Amino acid sequence: MSDRLAIRSLRFLVAAAILLAPACLAGQQPAPVQTQTPAPPLAPKPASAPPAPRFVVVLDAAHGGDDPGGKFGALTEKDLALALSVRLRSLLVARGIAVVTTRESDATVLPERRTEIANHAAAQACLSLHATQTGSGVHMFVSSLAPQNPARIAAWKTAQSAWVTRSLALEGVLNSALLQAGMNVTMGRAALPSLDSMTCPAIAVEFAPEIAPKGGTPASALDDPAYQARLAEALAAGLLAWQAEVHQP
Amino acid sequence: MIRRFQTWLFILLLLASVAMGIVLWQLLERAHQRLLAGQDSAPTPAPAVSPEERATLMVANDTDSSMQPQELTLPLPQDMGSRARVILGKLMDLYALPDAAHPVPGGAASIGQVFLLPAIDLAASPAGAVARRNPGLAASAIAAPHGSSPAHSNGAQRTEATAAPDGGPQLAVVNLTSAFVASHPSGIEPETLTMLSICGTLHANLPRVTQVRFLVDGQPRATLAGHADLTRTYLIQE
Numbered sequence: 001m002s003d004r005l006a007i008r009s010l011r012f013l014v015a016a017a018i019l020l021a022p023a024c025l026a027g028q029q030p031a032p033v034q035t036q037t038p039a040p041p042l043a044p045k046p047a048s049a050p051p052a053p054r055f056v057v058v059l060d061a062a063h064g065g066d067d068p069g070g071k072f073g074a075l076t077e078k079d080l081a082l083a084l085s086v087r088l089r090s091l092l093v094a095r096g097i098a099v100v101t102t103r104e105s106d107a108t109v110l111p112e113r114r115t116e117i118a119n120h121a122a123a124q125a126c127l128s129l130h131a132t133q134t135g136s137g138v139h140m141f142v143s144s145l146a147p148q149n150p151a152r153i154a155a156w157k158t159a160q161s162a163w164v165t166r167s168l169a170l171e172g173v174l175n176s177a178l179l180q181a182g183m184n185v186t187m188g189r190a191a192l193p194s195l196d197s198m199t200c201p202a203i204a205v206e207f208a209p210e211i212a213p214k215g216g217t218p219a220s221a222l223d224d225p226a227y228q229a230r231l232a233e234a235l236a237a238g239l240l241a242w243q244a245e246v247h248q249p
Numbered sequence: 250m251i252r253r254f255q256t257w258l259f260i261l262l263l264l265a266s267v268a269m270g271i272v273l274w275q276l277l278e279r280a281h282q283r284l285l286a287g288q289d290s291a292p293t294p295a296p297a298v299s300p301e302e303r304a305t306l307m308v309a310n311d312t313d314s315s316m317q318p319q320e321l322t323l324p325l326p327q328d329m330g331s332r333a334r335v336i337l338g339k340l341m342d343l344y345a346l347p348d349a350a351h352p353v354p355g356g357a358a359s360i361g362q363v364f365l366l367p368a369i370d371l372a373a374s375p376a377g378a379v380a381r382r383n384p385g386l387a388a389s390a391i392a393a394p395h396g397s398s399p400a401h402s403n404g405a406q407r408t409e410a411t412a413a414p415d416g417g418p419q420l421a422v423v424n425l426t427s428a429f430v431a432s433h434p435s436g437i438e439p440e441t442l443t444m445l446s447i448c449g450t451l452h453a454n455l456p457r458v459t460q461v462r463f464l465v466d467g468q469p470r471a472t473l474a475g476h477a478d479l480t481r482t483y484l485i486q487e
Contacts, residue, residue: 069475070435077435077475130476132436135311139438157481186314190441191478193471206437211312 055243056098058118058126058200061085065108072133072222078106080131080222084207087232088129095240115197119159124246125170125239126202128195131222136211137184138231140174141204142167143196144189159197166201170242174203177238181230184210201242207231299324306340307449309351309442316446318453319343329455333363333421336454337447341429344443351442352434359429361466363451368418368460369482418459420482421451427466433474440477452485459485 061081063069069077082103089099100121102114118126132139148161160167171187178185195202210220210227220227302325307316323339325332338357343349345356353359433443444463451458461483464470470479 063475067475130437132434132438134434134436134439135314139314141437141441186438188314188438188441190437190476191444191481191483192437192476193478193480196478204437208436208438 054098055246056100056121056123057092057239058100058102058121058123059085059089060102060114060118060126060128060194062128062130064103064106067108069130070132072131075131075223077131080207080228081129082106083223084129084131084228084232087228088127088235091232091236092239095236097239097243111194112197114194118202119197119199121200123200125242126198126200127235128192128202128204130204130206132206132208133222135186135208137186137208138178139186139188139206139208140171140178141188141190141192141195141206142171143202144191145196154199156197157193159199160195160202163199163201167203169245170201171203173242173245174205174235174238177241178231178234181234181237183231183234205235299326301325304336304339305450305453306336306343307446307453308340308343309446311351311439311442314438314442316442316449330363330365333365333451333455333458334360336450337363337423340446340450351439351446353429353439353443354432355426355429359426361424361426363424364422365455365458366420366422368420417457419455419457420460420462421455421458422462422464423447423451424464424467430465430470430473435474435476437476440473440475443473444477444483448483448485461485 061078061084063076063078063081065078067078069081071077082105085101086104089101092099100117100123102117103109114128143160143164145158145161145164147164148158150162154162175185175187190204192204195204207222207228209222212219301322303320303322304325306319306321308319309316321339323335325335337360341353341359342356344351344353346352433440448461451461463473463479463483465479473479
């Protein structure tokens with residue numbers, strides 16, 4: 001009895017296989033039964049503005065390695081510039097600004113290499129950081145090149161000429177921030193080889209000891225950490241203001 | 250006991266020495282007389298004293314980063330190159346004073362020579378414009394060439410250069426000494442002030458000088474003391 005039942009079942013299965021085989025070969029599988037909800041119509045994308053370009057700041061700590069720059073007793077310009085660069089980089093990164101530095105240690109970096117780094121970064125602000133014992137407060141310099149219209153191919157030694165107008169605008173913003181921080185600021189134009197080749201709004205920032213308003217004794221020495229911190233804070237605030245100005249429609 | 254012949258020998262030698270001394274003294278006197286007789290006893294020509302003239306020095310001040318004109322009277326030679334050197338030397342003497350507002354050691358010896366050449370037409374180039382912008386700067390400052398309309402727009406320096414005719418603008422080549430450069434204070438501010446001061450002083454006294462180039466011991470040099478560019482031609486504009 002059980003053998004007959006098994007044989008019948010086998011025949012049934014074989015017959016079913018023969019019947020279903022063509023359908024399977026033709027890819028006509030029975031559609032599964034499911035409760036589909038119509039897909040919601042695609043919402044029209046809002047007409048969004050293109051993403052804002054990345055705001056990049058280049059910090060160029062002047063001198064370094066074999067080139068000490070100015071020597072002020074036990075202090076050297078290369079160390080002072082690097083210290084300010086490190087402070088400023090930390091503040092800017094903490095505020096979400098991308099920072100490219102030309103050196104992170106006491107290394108020799110040729111002026112041409114510094115300019116290459118700055119130009120490849122396609123930065124919105126390039127600051128060349130210096131220190132001096134002469135004068136007082138903060139000296140800011142823009143290239144003394146005459147403003148020129150941008151060109152497809154710029155001469156290396158005068159590439160900054162197409163950016164001088166923007167550099168002057170950046171200098172104005174930084175000047176406001178430094179004055180707001182109560183710092184004595186001097187602005188000028190100078191012929192600096194590395195600055196003249198940069199293709200970005202470029203400023204040379206040189207800080208000197210702060211002279212007390214009455215008397216000649218320095219109120220803040222070059223290596224005063226509080227002075228450097230105040231200067232870095234003011235520059236960071238200025239660069240934030242510049243970022244807002246750059247990203248204005 | 251001294252023998253007789255030794256005594257006579259000593260006396261003889263003593264007399265010979267005295268005689269030779271007398272002869273030498275007479276020869277010396279004769280030589281001196283011959284020397285005096287051959288010398289031109291005419292009085293040496295008096296040095297030509299240049300007439301005193303007024304000169305204007307553009308004196309830099311580190312305190313407020315300014316330049317102020319300072320007029321003084323000093324003897325100036327007629328040759329323009331020598332005149333420029335004397336004036337710049339006086340400027341450097343001021344900077345070498347202990348209480349100078351822009352202290353730079355070296356004094357007048359810092360200026361080797363000043364050569365005056367016909368200027369090259371670089372007006373259309375963006376390179377070399379000496380400029381200074383400072384809220385506290387006096388009217389003596391050299392202004393940036395704002396608003397200039399360059400003949401070409403690609404920012405490249407012109408390759409063609411035309412020398413100015415006689416009586417036209419001049420290029421001053423200032424040869425500094427390496428001792429001056431080595432002792433110059435380092436920094437953008439002090440170096441730029443020195444350059445502007447030299448350019449301004451040259452233009453104030455020799456108005457035809459509109460371009461200035463710098464050499465150090467006769468050779469080109471990249472920077473003054475690590476910052477200010479010495480390779481370019483500085484254009485002086487009113």
